[in-house]
Amino acid sequence: MGRKLTLDIFRYNPSAGWTKPGMQTFELEETPGMNVFIALTRIREEHDPSLLFDFVCRTALCGSCGMLINGKPRLGCKTFTRDLPARTTLFPLPLFKLIGDLSVDTGTWFRLLALRTGAWLHTSRAFAHSILEERMDNETALKIFEADRCIECGCCIAACAKVHVQDEFIGAAGINRLARFLLDPRDERSEAQHYEVLGSEDGIFGCMGLMGCMDNCPKDLPLRDQLAYVRRRMTAAGLAWGGKEDGSRNRKTK
Amino acid sequence: MHSVTKADIHLTDVLIIGSGLAGERTAIEVSSRGLKTTVLSLVPPRRSHSTVARGGLQAALGNGTMGLGDSPDIHFKDTVKSADWGCDQNVVRLFANTVPAAVRQTEQWGVPWTRITAGRRETPDASIVVEPEAGAGLIASKKAKGATKWRTCYVFEGTGHSLLYALDAMTLSLGVTVHDRTEAVSLIHNGQKCLGAVARCLRSGDLRAYLAKATVIATGGCGRLYGVSTNSVINEGTGLSLALDTGLACLGNMEAVQFHPKTMPPTWIPVSEGGGGYLLDRNRVRFVPEYEPENKKLPYRDETARYMQERIRAGLGVDGPHGPHLWLDIRHLGPGHIDRHLKGVDTVCRVFGGIDPARELIPVCPSQHYIMGGVRTNIDGAAYGIRGLFAVGEAACWDLHGFNRLAGNSLAETIVAGMVVGKRVAEYALGHTLEWSSRIVEECLAAQEHRIKSIVSGENGRENVYELKRRMEGILMEHVGIFRKGGGLNNAVAQLQELHQRAERVELISTGRGANPELGSALRLPGMVRLALCIACGALARTESRGTHFREDYPNRDDVNWLKRTLAYWPPGAEQPVLKYEPVVITELPPGNRASTPSLGSG
Ligand SMILES: Cc1cc2nc3c(=O)[nH]c(=O)nc-3n(C[C@H](O)[C@H](O)[C@H](O)COP(=O)(O)OP(=O)(O)OC[C@H]3O[C@@H](n4cnc5c(N)ncnc54)[C@H](O)[C@@H]3O)c2cc1C
Ligand code: SF4
Ligand code: SF4
Numbered sequence: 001m002g003r004k005l006t007l008d009i010f011r012y013n014p015s016a017g018w019t020k021p022g023m024q025t026f027e028l029e030e031t032p033g034m035n036v037f038i039a040l041t042r043i044r045e046e047h048d049p050s051l052l053f054d055f056v057c058r059t060a061l062c063g064s065c066g067m068l069i070n071g072k073p074r075l076g077c078k079t080f081t082r083d084l085p086a087r088t089t090l091f092p093l094p095l096f097k098l099i100g101d102l103s104v105d106t107g108t109w110f111r112l113l114a115l116r117t118g119a120w121l122h123t124s125r126a127f128a129h130s131i132l133e134e135r136m137d138n139e140t141a142l143k144i145f146e147a148d149r150c151i152e153c154g155c156c157i158a159a160c161a162k163v164h165v166q167d168e169f170i171g172a173a174g175i176n177r178l179a180r181f182l183l184d185p186r187d188e189r190s191e192a193q194h195y196e197v198l199g200s201e202d203g204i205f206g207c208m209g210l211m212g213c214m215d216n217c218p219k220d221l222p223l224r225d226q227l228a229y230v231r232r233r234m235t236a237a238g239l240a241w242g243g244k245e246d247g248s249r250n251r252k253t254k
Numbered sequence: 255m256h257s258v259t260k261a262d263i264h265l266t267d268v269l270i271i272g273s274g275l276a277g278e279r280t281a282i283e284v285s286s287r288g289l290k291t292t293v294l295s296l297v298p299p300r301r302s303h304s305t306v307a308r309g310g311l312q313a314a315l316g317n318g319t320m321g322l323g324d325s326p327d328i329h330f331k332d333t334v335k336s337a338d339w340g341c342d343q344n345v346v347r348l349f350a351n352t353v354p355a356a357v358r359q360t361e362q363w364g365v366p367w368t369r370i371t372a373g374r375r376e377t378p379d380a381s382i383v384v385e386p387e388a389g390a391g392l393i394a395s396k397k398a399k400g401a402t403k404w405r406t407c408y409v410f411e412g413t414g415h416s417l418l419y420a421l422d423a424m425t426l427s428l429g430v431t432v433h434d435r436t437e438a439v440s441l442i443h444n445g446q447k448c449l450g451a452v453a454r455c456l457r458s459g460d461l462r463a464y465l466a467k468a469t470v471i472a473t474g475g476c477g478r479l480y481g482v483s484t485n486s487v488i489n490e491g492t493g494l495s496l497a498l499d500t501g502l503a504c505l506g507n508m509e510a511v512q513f514h515p516k517t518m519p520p521t522w523i524p525v526s527e528g529g530g531g532y533l534l535d536r537n538r539v540r541f542v543p544e545y546e547p548e549n550k551k552l553p554y555r556d557e558t559a560r561y562m563q564e565r566i567r568a569g570l571g572v573d574g575p576h577g578p579h580l581w582l583d584i585r586h587l588g589p590g591h592i593d594r595h596l597k598g599v600d601t602v603c604r605v606f607g608g609i610d611p612a613r614e615l616i617p618v619c620p621s622q623h624y625i626m627g628g629v630r631t632n633i634d635g636a637a638y639g640i641r642g643l644f645a646v647g648e649a650a651c652w653d654l655h656g657f658n659r660l661a662g663n664s665l666a667e668t669i670v671a672g673m674v675v676g677k678r679v680a681e682y683a684l685g686h687t688l689e690w691s692s693r694i695v696e697e698c699l700a701a702q703e704h705r706i707k708s709i710v711s712g713e714n715g716r717e718n719v720y721e722l723k724r725r726m727e728g729i730l731m732e733h734v735g736i737f738r739k740g741g742g743l744n745n746a747v748a749q750l751q752e753l754h755q756r757a758e759r760v761e762l763i764s765t766g767r768g769a770n771p772e773l774g775s776a777l778r779l780p781g782m783v784r785l786a787l788c789i790a791c792g793a794l795a796r797t798e799s800r801g802t803h804f805r806e807d808y809p810n811r812d813d814v815n816w817l818k819r820t821l822a823y824w825p826p827g828a829e830q831p832v833l834k835y836e837p838v839v840i841t842e843l844p845p846g847n848r849a850s851t852p853s854l855g856s857g
Pocket of ligand 3: 149150151152153154155156157172173176216217218219220221
């Protein structure tokens with residue numbers, strides 16, 4: 001017989017006509033290798049099939065299952081019940097629009113962020129079937145990947161005191177995503193163009209440096225280094241251009 | 255247009271159902287030709303299953319020492335052999351010739367492919383490779399089972415992730431419309447032509463109609479039909495049901511299901527150690543002869559899975575809390591090597607298994623991984639039997655993979671199909687006008703509304719959706735898995751037929767209001783059971799063994815009678831699929847011995 005687990009779960013389903021939020025308590029028996037994904041699936045299938053939560057890959061790769069587990073932003077798939085006390089509370093991630101219960105709309109948040117900050121490779125290279133790849137040293141590729149591998153789970157956003165008071169602040173995930181393009185020699189945006197997006201209170205200069213983000217990143221992204229790198233580059237760019245777009249589209253110096 | 259229903263109606267040039275790699279690559283191709291493109295997805299695009307593929311994709315770039323001399327011709331041969339000649343060779347040829355350009359194009363979109371570093375280097379399986387200066391900075395590759403040359407290009411530990419993020423970023427820059435958390439629940443058609451789809455909003459529960467000149471199914475695989483699968487939990491094959499339920503389109507080779515040999519319970523994550531490990535049974539005996547040093551070959555996935563399953567059936571598996579398993583041993587590679595080259599494996603073992611692979615054995619057993627079957631299309635990606643409908647990626651049976659997909663060919667297929675089929679879709683849409691009849695749209699919406707009402711009210715019965723689903727998963731696992739036999743398959747078909755009737759008699763426990771997940775499952779279940787029946791009936795009828803389809807009562811490949819593709823149709827109201835067949839096209843490589851390629855070892 002496994003341990004008896006008690007889960008206190010935030011419940012509120014506006015789409016089902018609920019008028020006010022509350023907590024609901026579920027009890028279940030712990031099984032070997034149980035994580036929050038397995039526990040919630042069992043609750044849905046055996047206790048309350050209306051319970052809303054999001055899992056896709058269940059292997060910490062898709063970023064769907066961020067939630068507050070005993071007050072901390074965590075991925076449900078990566079949190080094992082053996083590491084939890086007998087009584088656990090689950091809340092949806094704050095800040096993001098609530099869909100219902102534990103399900104929040106991180107997808108739309110990140111999509112709008114990417115649109116607003118132009119988070120794609122800006123290149124004028126034309127494609128032809130015969131063209132070979134441009135060479136890149138592997139160190140550079142690895143650096144890009146280190147930033148690119150963020151899974152946009154939103155844990156760092158939920159943990160960032162600054163986003164809570166300034167909702168236009170793009171947060172560590174936003175800055176890290178843009179660092180990925182700053183690091184990429186194939187991106188043709190000038191330093192001034194990068195500065196326009198990053199060099200403000202909503203960008204890198206809004207960060208207070210308390211590292212709530214890094215402490216809660218389930219993918220262990222080196223956010224401290226990334227934030228410091230962007231701050232250095234944007235400070236230099238700010239000094240050089242006075243923070244103004246000078247109209248030049250010169251390729252950045254690396 | 256005069257409004258015939260309360261539901262929202264969206265008009266677009268091209269409707270793409272699915273935002274994994276195949277759907278996104280198609281969207282790029284279509285929208286860059288100036289067409290209004292709308293993509294639907296169960297989840298935000300970047301959370302699609304494609305992001306999970308860490309391994310890599312095969313492209314004969316011919317870069318690097320171990321890829322030297324590689325060519326589309328060799329890739330073609332490897333693919334056909336792996337497929338056990340069950341594939342369409344015209345498609346394989348088109349594919350092999352196109353992959354290199356398709357990969358290099360993603361490089362232009364920012365994918366940070368792992369690059370070649372000049373000098374001496376150790377590989378994950380502990381062999382040594384020396385790279386000359388000339389290749390430095392080009393896209394690197396690693397070896398894969400069944401590939402004569404090292405041609406698996408990869409992005410460190412996250413190939414699928416980086417590809418999907420780069421493609422999704424391109425769709426953003428092109429202004430593609432994406433409706434995520436939206437599930438297509440039926441196709442709208444007039445008996446000849448597909449006009450769009452009815453979808454359920456997974457935020458509100460509301461129904462909507464999408465009308466398009468061309469509709470593309472890019473919904474990925476259906477691994478979740480099986481109880482034990484590596485697939486994401488959203489891979490329930492609904493896209494295949496959408497096509498099958500038109501009664502016009504058909505599914506190809508649904509019996510061709512791939513099992514990944516080495517997955518770790520209870521999450522069933524693949525543990526791909528790059529060929530440097532050993533498989534052990536409960537007595538710590540190495541039982542895969544090909545893995546022995548004097549005989550070092552890399553067997554095909556289906557072969558390894560069978561060795562393992564046989565061992566487990568012989569009672570030589572290890573009892574575990576999640577059923578019997580075997581051991582994967584990589585301890586001999588040492589902590590330094592594991593830390594340098596097998597970080598992904600190390601993380602998976604530590605986080606999801608609580609194991610230190612440098613010191614402990616890793617529990618592994620085979621689980622469902624990939625479906626070669628899918629919506630049967632021609633070489634242009636156009637579905638059989640219905641105009642205006644296309645399919646790409648794992649959801650399609652373009653027929654690149656035949657009866658066993660070569661590792662790394664699936665990601666490659668998504669970007670090639672997106673490129674090639676996307677162009678055809680665009681041409682089709684440019685040549686057609688938006689055509690629709692309010693009567694048909696209203697009927698399609700009403701049919702779904704009616705289904706929802708009867709499920710919520712329980713007017714058809716008292717069945718529990720999760721119970722039935724588990725039964726379906728169990729039947730497939732038991733009788734339609736790695737080993738198949740006439741008796742067991744007959745049994746499976748009978749049980750699934752009964753289940754099919756019960757699936758129409760589900761009653762919800764919850765209210766079904768709003769974004770209710772139980773209602774979603776109940777709506778999907780009958781279609782899923784029909785897919786399970788297509789798999790089981792196809793497997794029962796195919797009295798031979800080919801690739802992953804292994805009949806214990808017919809253990810040999812039979813090219814005289816079975817060099818043909820199964821086409822499963824589901825006429826409206828039928829209780830089981832109608833199976834038809836078409837010949838497999840052989841253009842270049844006649845059927846021969848499939849013996850797997852010897853490993854190239856070091857050097
Ligand atoms: C663990 C694992 C590792 C793998 N590793 C590799 C590898 O290294 N190399 C390789 O080549 N292959 C690999 N594969 C296989 C490969 O990942 C998949 O075959 C491929 O990603 C499929 O891509 P896709 O675009 O066809 O589908 P998916 O990525 O599955 O996307 C399907 C899309 O359809 C949407 N969808 C589904 N149904 C509906 C509906 N009814 N309405 C609206 N939207 C819907 C989903 O939301 C999703 O966006 C791996 C598979 C697994 C399970
Ligand atoms: S360091 Fe603090 S303020 Fe800056 S992004 Fe991280 S959590 Fe937010
Ligand atoms: S930086 Fe880390 S915590 Fe933030 S979204 Fe990315 S993976 Fe999640």
